[in-house]
Amino acid sequence: MRNGIVADTLRRAGSPYHIIFGLNLPQLAEIASLTPHTVELSDALHANSSTRCSCLMAPMIHPHADMSHEKALRWMSEALCTEETDVLCHRLLRHLPYACDVANEALAGEDRRLVYGGLRLIANLRSTGADVPLPDMAQYIASPFAEIASLARMLSE
Numbered sequence: 092m093r094n095g096i097v098a099d100t101l102r103r104a105g106s107p108y109h110i111i112f113g114l115n116l117p118q119l120a121e122i123a124s125l126t127p128h129t130v131e132l133s134d135a136l137h138a139n140s141s142t143r144c145s146c147l148m149a150p151m152i153h154p155h156a157d158m159s160h161e162k163a164l165r166w167m168s169e170a171l172c173t174e175e176t177d178v179l180c181h182r183l184l185r186h187l188p189y190a191c192d193v194a195n196e197a198l199a200g201e202d203r204r205l206v207y208g209g210l211r212l213i214a215n216l217r218s219t220g221a222d223v224p225l226p227d228m229a230q231y232i233a234s235p236f237a238e239i240a241s242l243a244r245m246l247s248e
Contacts, residue, residue: 092118101143107171108143116178119144123151130157137166146175150183158183163193167208168200173238176208185215191223198226203236210242217246 098113114122126132126148133153139145150166163184170176184190190212197209210231216223231243 092122094118106143108146109141111143114144116147119147120151123148126152128152128154130154137169140169140171146171147178150179153183155183155186158187160189160193160196163187164197164205167193167197168202168205170204170208173207173211176204176211180208180212180215184212185219190216191221194223195226203234203239206231206234207236207239207242210239210246214242214246 092112092114094113094115096113097115098111101108101111101113130153133149136145136152137149166179167176167184170179184193187193194209194212194216197205197212200206200209213223213225225246228243228247231239232247234240234243
């Protein structure tokens with residue numbers, strides 16, 4: 092599958108991936124539903140960081156029970172863009188019994204990808220009705236990184 096219009100749009104918008112097929116998330120989710128959900132395949136897709144579809148599908152097929160706390164943080168820190176982090180948090184990390192701990196540890200980091208991932212994971216957990224306390228949002232709202240500040244403002248509303 093390929094969607095040239097979406098691929099070209101993503102490329103012009105500065106997508107960090109070298110290979111972009113332009114599939115939308117519902118298409119990727121459909122493919123993931125037909126794909127074996129194994130750690131080995133998920134890890135191989137995740138390692139293929141040059142291809143957008145691989146990076147987005149990896150968390151869709153990773154078995155929840157086999158995702159470790161350390162690996163969750165590593166994948167979060169390796170995400171090339173917010174879309175990848177969003178999919179990782181929504182499709183995989185929010186289902187982990189220790190998701191709140193992962194979010195809090197990510198927020199304690201200095202890496203902007205981790206901070207964004209921690210906030211995104213909290214947003215995902217709260218959207219499911221989980222009683223997740225918010226950290227002091229002022230520092231995140233004041234972030235010089237637009238994606239962090241925007242997400243923090245959304246969480247504060």
